[in-house]
Amino acid sequence: MAADETSKPVEVLVSVARDGGRTLGSQIETQLRDAVRAGRLRAGDRVPSTRDLAAQLGVARRVVVGAYGQLAAEGYLTLRQGARPCVAESARTPVPSPAQPDRAAATPRFDLRPRAPDVSGFPRTEWLRCLREALRTMTNADLGYGDPRGAEPLRWALSGYLGRVRGVAADPGRVVVTNGYSQAQGLVCRTLLARGARRIGFENPSHPEQRRIAERAGLTVVPVAVDDAGVRLDALERADVDALVLTPAHQHPTGAVLAGDRRRGLLDWLRRRDVVVIEDDYDAEYRYDRAAVGALQGLDPDRVVYAGSASKTLAPALRLGWLVVPPSMVAAVADEKDLADCGTAQIEQHAFAGFLSRGELDRHLRRMRARYRRGRDRLLAELAHALPEATVRGIAAGLHATVELPDGYDEHAILREARRRGIDLTTMHGFWIPPTAGPPTLLVGYAQLPVPTIPDAVRALADAVRASAR
Missing domain, CATH: 1.10.10.10 (Winged helix-like DNA-binding domain superfamily/Winged helix DNA-binding domain)
Incomplete structure (x- = not known):
């Protein structure tokens, strides 16, 4: 080999043994x-x-x-x-090509699943500006692991934002930054188990993945019935639970809001039973007919754990969530967070702190709220024309409509027919806690549909519903 072999060293995983039988x-x-x-x-x-x-x-x-x-x-x-x-x-070693995904499944004709916001509206320019500013101003110490509760600038920014927008009693010392809501709930569930909790109530219906998180933590899931006014107090009295997970501002997936008299009764029940509630405030920013009701946590911050995330407001890819924890649980939840991953990514935390402080989230939400309201109004108008027998349940809020069909329709048959026609759809079936079930109901997401395509999407959905009945 020539003496001028070039410059920068390259490493490769090779080792030699001098006591072996080979040279x-x-x-x-x-x-x-x-x-x-x-x-x-x-x-x-x-x-x-x-x-x-x-x-x-x-x-x-x-x-x-x-x-x-x-x-x-x-x-x-x-x-x-x-x-x-x-x-x-x-x-060159031939590498087997990965199995090609079914194109209809990978890129549906219409995506009606209620799973994410319109990420095409993500404010890339503003986020990049905040990211650059964070990198410019962060100290060497900021690039370390940091406080497991989260970066102090973000905890302060969240404290101010949640207090102003959601009425949360959010002292920065009680804020814990997480990797999305799922991790947040897991941290709290493990903390509750260590404190002696064994049974945790979930609204019925509710999100199955959240129930799995509680079960994985070691808690027993207990169904608690809901109706058009939110969680039923008589069902709570019978449930005999040590903790409870609620979506009071916009029940998921029925779309109900917890009524005022139920709120008062719930708070009385919490104090009598000394129960801790996890308040999942997943999309309260999207209320279209009036201002959203304030967070339950503001009424009893010593018994309510407030949980939120950026997944519905900005994009799931950010993996940013937060908890506001009662004082008696802060140290334990922070310890669970430390053990889980030594803290959420610091650079993104500092960028999000700047994003909040500069009012970028407020501006983004104003834009998206108007966009989603137009989408919901168009969806309901088209449903009334194409599926007049359907009833839309719940309040004017969120990113999906809960569409109830008359008895006799089969959710499984509708799903199969919709899939055959290139429509991704979700139904209520998977949200019920067995053996409970309810009327055939579709959960029709509109956030990811451009408003001009909604009429075509609803007509295609209506055709699938009709064909499934035949």
């Missing part, structure tokens, strides 16, 4: 040959120069020169004067 050169040859055959080194990948690899392994350079020469002769390496040695094109 050092043979060991180097075998490991590099196997790496190429297995696809760990691919055509065109650089390998260390003979000098670098000899220094890395602590062997004479002539040993590596001999091994490289043999591999080049076999067609595994390309050696050129003055150039970094690399894997030869002739050594």
